[in-house]
Amino acid sequence: MSKTACVCIAVASIALNAAASSAQTAAIPRHLDTARAAEGVGDYAGAAREYFAALELSASASPEQRAQISLNLAHLLATLETVPATVQPDGSQVDAWKTIAPAGVSGLSRPDMMRRLYQAAIEAGTPTQQDLARNDLGTLLLKEQRYAEALDVLRRLDQSRDPARRFVYSYNVGRAYEANRQSTAALTAYLRAVAGRPAFTPAVDSSLALLEGAERLDADAAVALVTTLLSNGEIRSAGRVTSRLLTRWAADNAAPRLLALWLRRFVAASIDLPTCQKSEVPFLDSLRGSNDLRAFIQDVKRACLDDKLPERLQFGDRSGFSSRWMAGWRPVRDILDNPRTSFAAFLTAIGRQFEERQDYRQALVRHLAAWALDKSNAESAVNAAMVLQAHPDTDRTGGVLDALIEDIFAAKGDFIAERDWPNSQRLHIVLARIFEKLDRWGPVTNPHSALFQWTAAIADDAEIRKTTPSLAPSPGLYERLGDCYRRAKQPNLPAAAEQYRVAAREFAVIGRQEDADRLRRLSEELGRPR
Amino acid sequence: MRWSNRKRRLLTAVLIAIAGCASATRAEAAVSLVFQVADPEIGGYFRGRSADAERRLAQTIAALLNNDQELRFWSFADGSVFPQLQIRLTKRTQRWHYEVAVRGDGSGPPLKAWMIPWQTEADVERTGGFPPVAQLTKQIVDGFQDQFLTQRRVDLLEVLRLIPLGAAVRLNNVQAQPLAILSLDWSRYQDLATSDFRILYKTQSGALLVLATGLGHRLAYPNPPPAEGLVVRLVECILTGGRREPIGRHLQDIRTGQPVAIYLARFDSLGAAFSAAGGGLPPPAIAPRD
Numbered sequence: 001m002s003k004t005a006c007v008c009i010a011v012a013s014i015a016l017n018a019a020a021s022s023a024q025t026a027a028i029p030r031h032l033d034t035a036r037a038a039e040g041v042g043d044y045a046g047a048a049r050e051y052f053a054a055l056e057l058s059a060s061a062s063p064e065q066r067a068q069i070s071l072n073l074a075h076l077l078a079t080l081e082t083v084p085a086t087v088q089p090d091g092s093q094v095d096a097w098k099t100i101a102p103a104g105v106s107g108l109s110r111p112d113m114m115r116r117l118y119q120a121a122i123e124a125g126t127p128t129q130q131d132l133a134r135n136d137l138g139t140l141l142l143k144e145q146r147y148a149e150a151l152d153v154l155r156r157l158d159q160s161r162d163p164a165r166r167f168v169y170s171y172n173v174g175r176a177y178e179a180n181r182q183s184t185a186a187l188t189a190y191l192r193a194v195a196g197r198p199a200f201t202p203a204v205d206s207s208l209a210l211l212e213g214a215e216r217l218d219a220d221a222a223v224a225l226v227t228t229l230l231s232n233g234e235i236r237s238a239g240r241v242t243s244r245l246l247t248r249w250a251a252d253n254a255a256p257r258l259l260a261l262w263l264r265r266f267v268a269a270s271i272d273l274p275t276c277q278k279s280e281v282p283f284l285d286s287l288r289g290s291n292d293l294r295a296f297i298q299d300v301k302r303a304c305l306d307d308k309l310p311e312r313l314q315f316g317d318r319s320g321f322s323s324r325w326m327a328g329w330r331p332v333r334d335i336l337d338n339p340r341t342s343f344a345a346f347l348t349a350i351g352r353q354f355e356e357r358q359d360y361r362q363a364l365v366r367h368l369a370a371w372a373l374d375k376s377n378a379e380s381a382v383n384a385a386m387v388l389q390a391h392p393d394t395d396r397t398g399g400v401l402d403a404l405i406e407d408i409f410a411a412k413g414d415f416i417a418e419r420d421w422p423n424s425q426r427l428h429i430v431l432a433r434i435f436e437k438l439d440r441w442g443p444v445t446n447p448h449s450a451l452f453q454w455t456a457a458i459a460d461d462a463e464i465r466k467t468t469p470s471l472a473p474s475p476g477l478y479e480r481l482g483d484c485y486r487r488a489k490q491p492n493l494p495a496a497a498e499q500y501r502v503a504a505r506e507f508a509v510i511g512r513q514e515d516a517d518r519l520r521r522l523s524e525e526l527g528r529p530r
Numbered sequence: 531m532r533w534s535n536r537k538r539r540l541l542t543a544v545l546i547a548i549a550g551c552a553s554a555t556r557a558e559a560a561v562s563l564v565f566q567v568a569d570p571e572i573g574g575y576f577r578g579r580s581a582d583a584e585r586r587l588a589q590t591i592a593a594l595l596n597n598d599q600e601l602r603f604w605s606f607a608d609g610s611v612f613p614q615l616q617i618r619l620t621k622r623t624q625r626w627h628y629e630v631a632v633r634g635d636g637s638g639p640p641l642k643a644w645m646i647p648w649q650t651e652a653d654v655e656r657t658g659g660f661p662p663v664a665q666l667t668k669q670i671v672d673g674f675q676d677q678f679l680t681q682r683r684v685d686l687l688e689v690l691r692l693i694p695l696g697a698a699v700r701l702n703n704v705q706a707q708p709l710a711i712l713s714l715d716w717s718r719y720q721d722l723a724t725s726d727f728r729i730l731y732k733t734q735s736g737a738l739l740v741l742a743t744g745l746g747h748r749l750a751y752p753n754p755p756p757a758e759g760l761v762v763r764l765v766e767c768i769l770t771g772g773r774r775e776p777i778g779r780h781l782q783d784i785r786t787g788q789p790v791a792i793y794l795a796r797f798d799s800l801g802a803a804f805s806a807a808g809g810g811l812p813p814p815a816i817a818p819r820d
Contacts, residue, residue, distance in 0.1 A: 032810070040747020040761055041702070042709055068810055075812035132814055139815035168814045175817040199684075202816065209819075233684040270644060355623045356645070363623075386624040386650065429652035430624075457656070476658035507658060511665075515658060 025061050028054045032072065039076055044083060047076055048100040067125030071132060074117040077110050078136070114140055131157050135169050138176060147179040159192065167196030171203045183210055187221055194225060198232035208241050212248045219254035223337040226261045230268055230336060238265045243283060250289035259296055260342035267349045273357070276304045276350075295322040296339060303350050309365045311400075315372060331374040344374035351383060360391040364400070371407070378423030381408060385430040389437070401434065405447055425460035428453045432480065442488035451488060454481040475506035479519060486526075497526035560693055561632075562609035563592045568629075569621040572670075575660055583667060590671050591617065594679065600797065601683065603722060604690055612636055613693050619670065624651040628674055630682075632689045642689040644682060648673045687797065694791035695719075699729055700751060700759070701785060708764040708777050708784075709745075712792055716748040716758040723747065723760055724813070726796040728768075733787035738780060739768040741795065 035050035121133035141150035174189030193203035316323030351366035370380035432453035482499030588608035
């Protein structure tokens with residue numbers, strides 16, 4: 001045969017092989033689809049046939065496709081663990097793997113076959129496929145109680161790469177650490193899993209088991225766990241965790257921090273007074289804790305149950321709440337394990353419950369107590385002011401209102417430090433309305449005047465817009481300030497006109513043209529020379 | 531006899547199912563939605579057309595719920611039949627609230643209720659009073675979404691598990707494993723494909739609750755529609771008193787009994803999340819606890 005002919009035959013042969021290889025590769029997706037469909041209806045034999053067929057054809061497939069086939073087949077084999085063995089006519093049992101394994105691999109055990117497949121995926125796969133293969137291999141090793149090997153495999157996972165699966169990876173890493181008696185590392189991994197998916201109960205339960213079973217309470221980890229759960233709306237889980245940890249660690253020095261978390265969970269769950277009295281209080285009563293904890297629990301109970309709390313309740317008084325809430329705890333916002341701020345939030349929630357019962361005097365006591373505890377949180381002051389405004393009979397002499405205002409100004413630094421501008425603004429608005437009703441319009445320098453309070457509300461508005469520029473315009477503030485300038489003992493009509501002009505502009509921005517026109521006309525009228 | 535909360539909830543679910551059975555011919559919606567503006571101050575803004583406004587609010591919120599990734603599995607529509615999601619806009623001590631309740635039936639206490647603060651009089655003062663009606667309606671809906679749906683959705687989902695998603699189930703006797711096809715249309719419910727379900731059967735020996743787990747696939751559902759339903763494996767049975775027994779002991783009861791209701795027992799959003807992650811990869815293995 002001539003050289004040319006040989007070359008032609010060789011080229012043709014290569015082309016034919018390439019065509020055949022291409023046809024084989026093209027058949028792989030069909031086998032995979034058929035396999036998945038069979039798997040879905042429990043036809044594991046049929047699914048296995050298809051996966052093995054795809055595997056056989058995969059020599060010419062891309063590494064990624066080979067890895068995918070390996071992973072899917074390994075997953076099928078893992079499922080076989082739950083399939084009961086087949087009973088033979090002679091009474092012997094044949095496990096599911098043996099009934100479906102092709103001749104070439106029937107000598108291997110199911111786990112060995114799985115290991116082979118995972119290794120193939122680790123060698124050929126994309127980073128995502130490699131991680132999945134390591135995860136599943138590590139899990140298999142854990143089931144076989146080969147803990148050190150499992151940890152070695154799972155530690156090589158990149159736990160941050162795959163957003164959809166990383167919480168499972170973190171959890172399995174945690175399981176491997178725990179099996180190797182490295183509890184601290186295990187807990188860190190579990191908490192990472194919870195942070196990745198707070199609804200993932202296995203990670204929550206595993207974290208809780210470690211926290212309960214430790215020799216010493218890891219309070220920071222407990223706080224991190226409950227904070228994650230509460231922040232993500234997993235209130236029931238948060239309740240379960242805090243209750244169990246409080247039961248276990250009531251005598252620990254850090255138990256007050258756990259109680260603080262419990263109080264936060266109470267607030268988040270919107271538990272009503274009857275439920276509080278029926279189940280929450282008995283739980284607290286069952287705890288055997290330090291003197292501090294017992295004092296705190298006593299106060300929590302009184303806040304829920306006592307409808308005769310004194311009006312001007314003081315912390316540290318015999319008839320008041322314990323001074324321990326204040327000692328050693330600075331009010332810091334958004335920290336859930338601070339007993340002081342948590343009790344304040346709790347008192348606010350209970351105060352609202354008393355409002356619903358229409359026991360406004362007792363509601364006011366709790367709001368004022370919350371305010372006394374935590375002056376960085378203006379919500380309690382707003383609530384107190386709203387009760388005073390709606391129910392003036394709760395403060396016949398006006399002494400409570402005056403004391404509240406003095407307190408607010410004494411605490412102004414805390415407001416600014418903690419940036420609760422929205423509640424600060426609400427507070428100024430409520431106070432302004434109170435003073436309007438009392439006919440105290442000005443002067444602007446007097447904190448006990450509507451002019452002062454509306455001006456302060458506008459100042460707060462500017463602060464709010466620094467961090468929330470999308471806040472809707474506030475024409476009401478300028479209109480009401482304009483009203484104050486008109487109605488003060490010494491009216492300031494040009495100032496009123498200016499405020500109405502601004503209010504008109506703000507109303508126009510939000511499409512309330514009638515209001516805008518009304519105030520523009522008023523502004524023009526007031527601005528005319530007299 | 532003291533019942534645990536779990537048993538009480540199970541009984542409640544059974545009663546809802548029986549009620550649903552009795553009115554099986556009603557419209558598609560699994561949950562009716564009622565909105566009531568109970569505060570006369572806001573009601574006054576609608577100038578005698580509160581009923582129209584309330585209906586629009588109910589329809590808008592129903593649409594929101596039907597678009598929610600997890601809540602959409604129950605059909606919400608404005609209406610007055612039970613089970614019902616009730617929302618009342620009320621006012622107490624200078625603050626408006628959404629009083630929200632899920633009711634299984636018209637008598638007895640709600641399955642769950644919430645009092646959700648919306649805004650205060652101070653907030654309304656700031657903006658110069660309530661806006662025109664069209665804007666006010668939007669504000670009410672936005673407030674509900676921010677204060678309730680965003681913050682309480684886990685709670686709401688917990689309660690909705692007591693409300694059936696469907697009723698009809700077809701056993702698949704061909705395979706070695708006890709499989710069934712749920713009359714939950716794949717096109718709508720595929721994200722539940724790997725979730726767990728409870729199927730309530732009425733059998734000759736009484737009510738039987740069957741636990742089933744989704745296999746992640748679909749099969750044709752012959753008659754009546756849907757065209758393709760979710761495939762589940764029947765796992766075990768729960769009898770009265772909470773006793774659990776293997777499925778094999780009750781297959782005959784199940785074959786001769788009547789499926790009454792399908793409940794979502796555990797939403798496995800993992801399945802949806804993993805399949806959404808793409809790549810045709812199987813879900814990752816999860817190490818069991820000892």
